[in-house]
Amino acid sequence: MVYKKELIIRGGCGGDGCVSFLREKYVPFGGPDGGDGGDGGNVVITTNTNLVDLKLLGRRKEFAAENGRRGGGGRKRGKNGEDLVISVPVGTMVFTGPGSGQETPLADLKTPGQEVVAAKGGRGGLGNTRFATAVNQAPEIATKGESGGKRYIILEVKLITDICIVGAPNSGKSTLLSAISRAKPEIADYPFTTRQPILGVMPGDRRDFVVAEIPGLVEGAHLGRGLGNEFLRHAERTKLLIYLLDGSSPTLIDDLNTLDKEIALYKSLGHKPKIMTVNKMDLPEVEARLPQIKQYFTKLEVPVFYISALSGQAVLELTGKAMEMVEQASRDEEMISQAQIAIFRPKPRKV
Ligand SMILES: Nc1nc2c(ncn2[C@@H]2O[C@H](COP(=O)(O)OP(=O)(O)OP(=O)(O)O)[C@@H](O)[C@H]2O)c(=O)[nH]1
Ligand SMILES: [Mg+2]
Numbered sequence: 001m002v003y004k005k006e007l008i009i010r011g012g013c014g015g016d017g018c019v020s021f022l023r024e025k026y027v028p029f030g031g032p033d034g035g036d037g038g039d040g041g042n043v044v045i046t047t048n049t050n051l052v053d054l055k056l057l058g059r060r061k062e063f064a065a066e067n068g069r070r071g072g073g074g075r076k077r078g079k080n081g082e083d084l085v086i087s088v089p090v091g092t093m094v095f096t097g098p099g100s101g102q103e104t105p106l107a108d109l110k111t112p113g114q115e116v117v118a119a120k121g122g123r124g125g126l127g128n129t130r131f132a133t134a135v136n137q138a139p140e141i142a143t144k145g146e147s148g149g150k151r152y153i154i155l156e157v158k159l160i161t162d163i164c165i166v167g168a169p170n171s172g173k174s175t176l177l178s179a180i181s182r183a184k185p186e187i188a189d190y191p192f193t194t195r196q197p198i199l200g201v202m203p204g205d206r207r208d209f210v211v212a213e214i215p216g217l218v219e220g221a222h223l224g225r226g227l228g229n230e231f232l233r234h235a236e237r238t239k240l241l242i243y244l245l246d247g248s249s250p251t252l253i254d255d256l257n258t259l260d261k262e263i264a265l266y267k268s269l270g271h272k273p274k275i276m277t278v279n280k281m282d283l284p285e286v287e288a289r290l291p292q293i294k295q296y297f298t299k300l301e302v303p304v305f306y307i308s309a310l311s312g313q314a315v316l317e318l319t320g321k322a323m324e325m326v327e328q329a330s331r332d333e334e335m336i337s338q339a340q341i342a343i344f345r346p347k348p349r350k351v
Contacts, residue, residue, distance in 0.1 A: 001052075001053045001055065001196050001230075002053050002054040002055045002057070003053055003054065003156065003157045003158075003230075003233065004054075004154065004155065004156045004157070005054045005057060005154070005155045006061070006152070006153070006154050006155075007057075007061060007062070007063055007086075007152075007153050007154075007155065008061060008062045008063075008150065008151070008152055008153075009043040009062070009063045009064070009084075009086075009118055009119045009150070009151050009153055010043070010062070010063070010064040010065070010119055010148050010149070010150045010151075011040050011041065011042055011043055011064075011065050011119040011120045011121035011122060011148030011149045011150075012039075012040025012041040012042075012064065012065040012066045012067040012068060012081030012082075012084075012121040012122065012148045013040045013067045013068065013081075013121075013122045013145050013146070013147045013148050014037050014038070014039050014040050014067075014068045014121065014122035014123045014124040014125060014144075014145025014146045014147075014148075015036075015037025015038045015039075015040075015067065015068035015069045015070045015071060015078035015079075015081075015124045015125065015145045016037045016070045016071065016078075016124075016125045016142065016143075016144050016145050017034060017035070017036050017037050017070075017071050017124065017125035017126040017127040017128065017130070017142030017143050017144070017145075018034035018035050018036075018037070018070055018071035018072055018073065018076075018078075018127045018128065018142055019032075019034045019127070019128040019139075019140055019141065019142045020032070020033050020034040020035075020072070020073035020074075020127070020128065021033060021034075021138065022073075022074075029138075031132065031137065031138070032127075032128040032129050032131070032132050032137075032138060032139055033073055033074055033075050033127075033129055034071055034072075034073065034075075034127035034128040034129055034142055035071035035072050035073070035074070035075045035076040035077045035078065035127040035129065036071045036077050036078065036124050036125065036126050036127045036130070037068050037069065037070050037071045037077075037078040037124030037125040037126075037127075037144075037145040038068030038069045038071075038077060038078035038079045038080040038081065038124045039068045039080045039081065039121050039122070039123050039124050040065060040066070040067050040068045040080075040081045040121030040122040040123075040124075040145065040146075040147075040148045041065030041066045041067075041068075041080065041081035041082045041083040041084060041121045041148075042065055042083045042084075042117045042118075042119065042120055042121050043063060043064070043065050043083070043084045043086065043117070043118050043119040044083050044084070044085050044086070044115050044116070044117055044118065045085075045086045045088055045092070045094055045107070045109065045115060045116050045118050045155070046085055046086070046087055046088070046109075046113065046114065046115035046116075047087070047088055047089065047090045047091075047092065047109045047111065047112055047113060047114050047115070048087040048088070048089070048090075048112075049089075049090055049112045051087060051088065051089040052089050052157075052159065052196065052197055052198075052199060053089060053157060053196070054088060054089075054092075054155055054157060056087065057086065063084055063086060064084065064148070065081055065082065065083055065084035065119070065121055065148065066081030066082040066083075066084070067081045067145075067148075068080055068081045068121065068122070068124045068145055069081075071124070071125070071127040071142070075127070075129055077124070077127075078124055080121075080124075081121055083121075086118075088109065088155055088157070089157050089159065090109065090110065090111065090112055090114075090159070090160060091109070091110065091157055091158050091159040091160040091234075091237065092109045092155055092156065092157050092158075093105065093107070093108050093109070093155070093156045093157075093158065094106045094107045094108075094109065094116060094118060094153055094154070094155055095153065095154040095156070096118070096151050096152065096153050096154075097152060097154075098152060103154055106118065106153070110160055118151060118153055119148065119149045119150065119151045120148065120149045121148050121149075122145055122146030122147050122148045122149075123145065123146045124145050125142060125143035125144045125145045125146075126142060126143045127142050128140065128141055128142045157233075157234075158233055158234060158236050158237050159197060159199070159212060159234040159237065160210070160237050160238075161199065161210045161211065161212040161234070161235075161237070161238045161239075162209040162210050162211065162238065162239050162240065162326045163202075163209060163210070163211045163212070163238060163239070163240045163241075163242060163322055163326060164211075164212045164213075164214055164234065164235040164238040164240070164241050164242070165177060165211065165212070165213045165214065165242045165244055166214050166217060166232075166235065166241055166242070166243060166244065166259065166263065167216065167217070167243060167244035167245060167246075167259060168216055168217060168218060168245070168246060168249075168255055168258070168259065169191030169192050169193075169215075169216030169218065169226070170189070170190070170191050170193075170216070170246060171216070171244045171245055171246040171249075171255075171279060172244060172246065172279040172280060172309045172310070173194065173213045173214075173216070173244050174186065174187045174193065174194055174198070174213055175187050175279075175309040175310055176213075176242075176244060176277075176279070176307075176309035176315070177198060177200050177211060177213045178200075179309050179310075179312060179315055180200070180202045180211065180315065180319050181200025181201055181202045181211055182200060182201065183198055183199065183200030183201075183211075183213075185198045185200075185213060191216060191226075192215065192216055192226065192227060194213055194215050194216070195215055195227065196215065196231075197212050197213065197214055197215065197231055197234045198212065198213045199211070199212050200212075200213075202319065202323075204323050205323075209322075209323060209326060212234060212235075212238070214231045214232065214234060214235060215227045215231050217229065217232075217258075217259060217262045217263075218258070219258045219261075219262075221262045222262055222265045222266065229262060229265075229266055232262075232263070232266040232267075232269060235263075235266075235269055235272070236267060236268075236269065238272065239272075239273070239325075239326045239329040239330060239333075240272065240273050240274065240275065240322055240325050240326050240329060241263065241269070241272050241273070241274045241275075242274070242275050242277060242318075242322060243256070243259055243260070243263075243274055243275065243276050243277065244277050244279055244309075245259070245276070245277065245278050245279060246279055246280055247278040247279055247280045247281055247283070247286040247289070247293065247306070248280045248283055248285065248286050252278070252293065253296055256276070273325050273328075273329055274302050275302060275303045275304075275305065275318065275321060275322060275325065276297060276300060276302055276303070276304045276305070277304070277305045277306075277307050277318060278293055278297065278304070278305070278306050278307070279307055279308065279309050280308060280309075280310070281306050281307055281308045281313055281314070282308035282310055282311045282313060290306065293306070294306075303321055303325075305317060305318040305321070
């Protein structure tokens with residue numbers, strides 16, 4: 001999985017203008033007819049909902065758009081260079097700059113199909129037709145095409161989701177994701193089946209919700225154990241975390257504490273709204289332990305659900321609450337961003 005990539009991009013060069021004169025059998029001194037050069041193509045970065053990382057860009061470091069063609073005789077304008085389109089996942093941030101930590105943000109591509117021109121193509125040069133004046137009717141001059149803009153950019157993916165399901169390997173994250181969305185992640189009885197974040201869309205009454213499964217977290221993930229905690233970058237921009245715990249685990253409380261610790265150690269993730277879920281309630285031995293489990297979990301100050309991702313037990317209640325909390329988080333974010341817009345109300349001037 002590739003979540004960060006540095007590239008050098010270059011807009012296409014403009015084509016040169018042309019110096020040419022009309023020469024036809026019965027038209028002596030037909031005048032200048034050199035056309036303009038075509039414009040160079042832009043480098044455009046655009047989002048594609050099918051992508052979750054930057055792997056498709058491969059190892060290539062330099063990307064250039066097509067050059068514009070030269071102008072031709074007969075006032076023919078050169079062809080414009082094609083834009084070069086780089087597809088990235090929704091949630092890609094684009095920075096420009098010299099590197100070494102001095103980058104400046106250029107765009108945060110948050111919506112499907114959103115695009116930004118990251119490097120402009122050069123304009124085509126002017127043909128000699130443009131330079132004809134009453135005094136100089138046969139100009140021998142044309143201008144060269146501009147060179148395309150060159151830039152150093154950094155792409156960084158931080159997926160934008162409403163809900164992230166986090167939990168230990170094998171706790172049933174993929175099973176839950178496939179129960180609440182149309183995603184079809186691989187489900188298997190061994191740890192680390194899911195090795196990259198998987199996105200699913202959960203239909204709601206008023207809108208759809210984007211849900212992600214983050215690969216399993218183990219104790220010491222922040223030190224690189226298991227698959228590490230790299231993937232938590234994708235939870236940075238989620239509105240709600242669903243902690244998924246395996247109810248059949250003999251160390252359920254420790255599992256919760258381990259997970260909570262790994263989350264708390266990753267930037268400000270600890271402050272996100274959360275829901276606890278204890279999974280695999282369909283298993284008789286888990287059901288038998290329920291009173292004991294409840295004793296501990298009811299003391300927590302967050303909503304708790306006892307579910308079976310496999311049978312669907314209490315899953316609707318869970319998703320209902322999750323959607324409500326996401327909506328609430330969105331409203332809170334909106335209020336904060338509105339409060340940040342300064343409103344100036346100039347007083348009428350006294351005369
Ligand atoms: N009985 C029961 N088994 C479940 C339930 N949910 C998941 N499982 C089983 O638990 C195993 C792991 O499920 P997954 O959904 O692959 O778990 P995961 O958390 O995505 O695992 P990783 O991707 O490896 O981290 C599979 O054998 C599932 O069939 C449940 O509610 N009840
Ligand atoms: Mg999985």
